[in-house]
Amino acid sequence: MALENINQFIKETTELTLKNMWSSDVAKELCGKKVPDGIFHENQSILQADATTLWLRWFVESVCSPTHYIEDTSKSEVHIYQDALVNINSAFPSSPKAYREELATLISKKIYSDVKVERDIGRTFATSEQKLKLIASTSEPRCWICGYKFTEEALDQFTKKKGRNPIELPKLVDIFRPRGIHINDVRIDIEHIIPVSQGGQGDENLALGCGWCNRYKSSRTSIYDVTSKPYRVKFKLGENTRYELPNPFWIVRMSATHQKCQHIDGCNKTVKNAELFISPANNSGSPNPTNLKVFCSDHDPLVFERSVSRESAKEVWANKRRKIIFDFNDED
Structure with a gap:
């Protein structure tokens, strides 16, 4: 039945998208199509959770934009509540007063929480004590995101060990996660699991991350924060x-x-005991969020292909969006 639903969904939505996508009537029809279970494979929960979060943020900020209150420190949660209630009364005039007031309360609390974070935001640097605590918390310090095991040189630099050797770039890098093109890719960073800009605070919010993952995670939290x-x-x-x-x-x-x-078939490898890699689940499919899976080196379908020279990876990534062919098999 799952495949039957997917087939019907593709047939009906394809017919609609062939019509005028700028038509509000077509948009309404597409909106009424329920996305069937299984179409996102194992990433369905991530993609749908991120969409729900995004829609919620858009709705809340359509009532009251946080940027209106960030710089004007005289504005409090009460002011946001008053502004929100005016807009809610206008948008939902027939709803019971109690519901409108409750919605204004919920939105003002959410907006004011974001505003306070933005007003107080500043780069939070980890103390030496926090760094040592994170290193000592595990026998094998790894990136919390991908499980990359940090080199001794990176650990020495992170702890500012005297007489340390410099970090060296690897000769081979993963073409899909080209950690090592730049020296900062292989350093150790203090990662805020929940971005500071979204209220992430406290020691429990700190983790060790490789420079590559930290750079591309940045303050993003949603799959829809980047291109589709x-x-x-x-x-x-x-x-x-x-x-x-x-x-x-x-x-x-x-x-x-x-x-x-x-x-x-299941596997006991996690980011705590192994480096993990991203591969397309369907090798001939597009490497988009629906088709990406996480594998350890034992189960990685591209284990013998993904590693290429650092210079080759640099050239490929520098030429993304251009139709240039690179053949790594011709290299010496």
Whole structure:
């Protein structure tokens, strides 16, 4: 029945999208189509949760925009409540007064919470004590997002060990997560799991992250914070020619959320005991969020293909969105 529903969904939505997508009538028809279970594979919960969160934020901020109150510190939660109630009364005049007042209260609390964070925001630097505590919390310090095991040189730099050796860039990097193109990719960063800009505070919100994951995670939390299309670049990898690369944040989002190998038969590898990799579940499909899975090296379908020279990876990623073919098999 699941496949039957998917077939019907594709047929009906395709017919609609062939019509005028700028038509409000077509948009209403598409809105009425329920997305069937299974169409997003194992990433359905992530994609739908992020969509729900985004729609909620849009609704709340359509009533009262936080930016109106951030700089004007004279504005309090009461002022936001009053403004929200005016807009809610206008938008929902026939709803019971108690419901309108409750909605204004909920929105004003949410908006004021965001406003306070934005007013007080500043780069929070971890203390030496916090750094040492994070290092000592595990026998194998790894990136909390992808499980990358930090090198001794990176650990020495992080703890500012005297007489330390410099960090060296790897000769080979993962074409899908090219950690090592830049020196900052392989350093250790203090990561705020919940971004400071969204209220993330406290020691429990701190984790060790590799520079690559930290850079592409940034303050993003939703899969919809970035483009909806993969990067277009034609390159040869193993015996196959590929035409797309996933957006780096998609890799971060999937890795950080799953944090374990998704092999169909089960696996005990997690970010705490192994480095994990992103691969398309369907090798001939586009590497978009619906088609990306997390694997350990034992179950990675691209284990013998994904590692390429640092210079090759740099060239491919520099030419994303351009139809240039790179053949790594021709390298010495």
